[in-house]
Amino acid sequence: MFSLEGVTNFIHTWLNNTFNPTLALLFEFVIVGLSVITLFAVLGLVLVLMERKVSAYMQIRLGPNRVGYKGSLQTVADTLKLAMKEGLTPDGADKFLFNLAPFVVMIVAMLIMAPIPFAKGFQMWDLNIGVLYVSAVSSVSVIGILMAGWASNNKYSLLGAMRSGAQIVSYELSAGLSIISIVVLTGSLQISDIIASQQNGWWIFKGHIPALISFVIFIIAVTAETNRAPFDLAEAESELTAGFHTEYSGMKFALFFLAEYVNIFIVCSIGAILFLGGWMPLHIGHWQGFNHVMDYVPSSIWFMGKVFFLIFVIMWFRWTFPRLRIDQLLNLEWKYLLPISMFNLLLMTLVAIMGWHF
């Protein structure tokens, strides 16, 4: 139901019929690029507003309610303000790296967008190593953060960047292992295959306890990877004022800010794809009627619903938990999460080999 494949195929054939193949490919690139940028802007607007509303709800406040209907245009106003601001570069900073860093972080976030299917048949690049690509590219963002911290010539920034480096590199491991535990079940790294394998049930239900464990570990690990509270040591407000982006202002700061939210969206969509079936509707065994009704909900709504649920969970963490200390953070990863996820991977392999999953 509601496949968007027709639309994308129509555009593709129309372009190929009208122009020569090279030009058509170029146009496709432009269309995809523009839609990614638009998606970025929309995601930034929606997620920042969502964060503010969620936090307001948890903090018994109203949240933004002046600009637009119930504050819906607040982010637009904020972005305008940031765009108007002067983008200062500190005197002692390494100017080239300082100005490059926000773009590195941003571009990385854009790159990971490529293999994510937003709805049935609505995917930019269904490459055969999709999941591997995501986990490989996402670790590049740490370079941008280190760059920002080092080039700012500020001790707070440096401390924040170093923390962030240690943190992202560590938590990459558990995130990777919990991704692999699903790959073990599907036998494919391709995202469309992973989603197709969840036609009759999501992996979180089908994969028994190991899938549940790896889901929990995945959520913890990606919260840390995106530098979100309770793992927001890189920008620990009460300790390092703003961490690695202390010296950034104006649009350069906005890029970091935007990249953070887009990264949340991306990791949550990876979580939704691996564990909650991507755009697949909820199907329960042989309940034909129920499954049929579920099929009527458009696939994009399924996908976005799952992603936003996970985003809400991550926001919920942020507004509830205190922050960990740096040594506790690394202990949690190396002493608890990594051994558990390694053992869990073995368990999952056993489940997959014996065929105990549904």
Place this chain on the structure above:
Amino acid sequence: MYRQTEIISDYSKVPSTGGDLGEAGDLVINIGPQHPSTHGVLHLVITLSGETIKNVEPHLGYIHRSIEKMCESLSYRQFIYVTSRMDYLSSHINNHGCALCVEKGLQIEIPERAKVIRVLMDELTRLASHQLWWGAMAMDVGALTPFFHAFREREAINDIMEETCGARLTMNYIVPGGVMADLHPDFQKHVKEFITLFKSKIDEYDELVTGNIIFQNRMKNVGYISKNDAISYGCTGPTARGSGVSCDIRKLYPYEVYNQLQFDEIIENSGDCFARYLVRMQEMRQSLSIVEQLIDNIPEGDFVAKTKAVLKLPKGEFYSRVETARGEFGVFIVSEGGTTPYRIKFRSPGFSNLSALNHMARGHKIGDLVAIMGTLDLVVPDIDR
């Protein structure tokens, strides 16, 4: 300028880094004077080795207003108003200490009603101060939500204060001889409403923060100070009581009606941040019980004793002390017999508690420094005066 103190005796629980200060490769950073976790204009110069703190040097003076000197040119009625601006979170209690000292000099007996009103106001102030501390403390360790929950209940106290004293922060309600005005007719009703509200909310505080495993890990075995060191540094209040020092002025040198009240002095023995946290949390319950005991038993009568229009203290030296939300607040007046004090000295709790910061924080991480400062409950205008 800042000499290494020799009085540190117990290193057993402090993970010492050793080595001299200022080695090559050390990172010296300024925390403050403008920094989110110093809660004011406190300037800390910290020497780091990696993330581990080797030395903390507090630099004071950014908000020094020479209140003690100012008081020398103000009359005995006037100088009390300035003291509200020292520890602005317990302004009632500051005023109370000063009023007690002047009354001691004048040898005035104040009416029973005034005594009870003063104690009620003191305890409400202590509650408000601890509520704010609780929110700020949680914010220091990274949880932003408790701050708003704390302010929700603090607002109720502020409203009560506004109704009776006319101000929400710097009250100036307590004057030599009693209190400035009688209680608002709705005072009892609103305080009772607050008691019922807060009794359920304080359990919510515990659920939200105290029981949290991350919070406990951040607090336990952090910022340890032994009983002897706490005494040596002159720590008072919850900071010292967290290390097992019995120092509650309300119990040891009871003033007003405190000796007729049923309440416990809260003492924890582990000496770390969590102990100081628990002391304050339980003190809130104690303050609540004091308010409960008094609210129905406010005696009728005058709210202020008859005093002369111009107060003149006899020649001599007078000292009084009260227990503020942060510790012992002492007022020392030297009088030459005139209408203004010859010399005034305030012993503020924050200053002594801050002096122990270096001892507590050495060997810990930056994040711990922030947590330790949170449990010291620093109010910078109180330190600098």
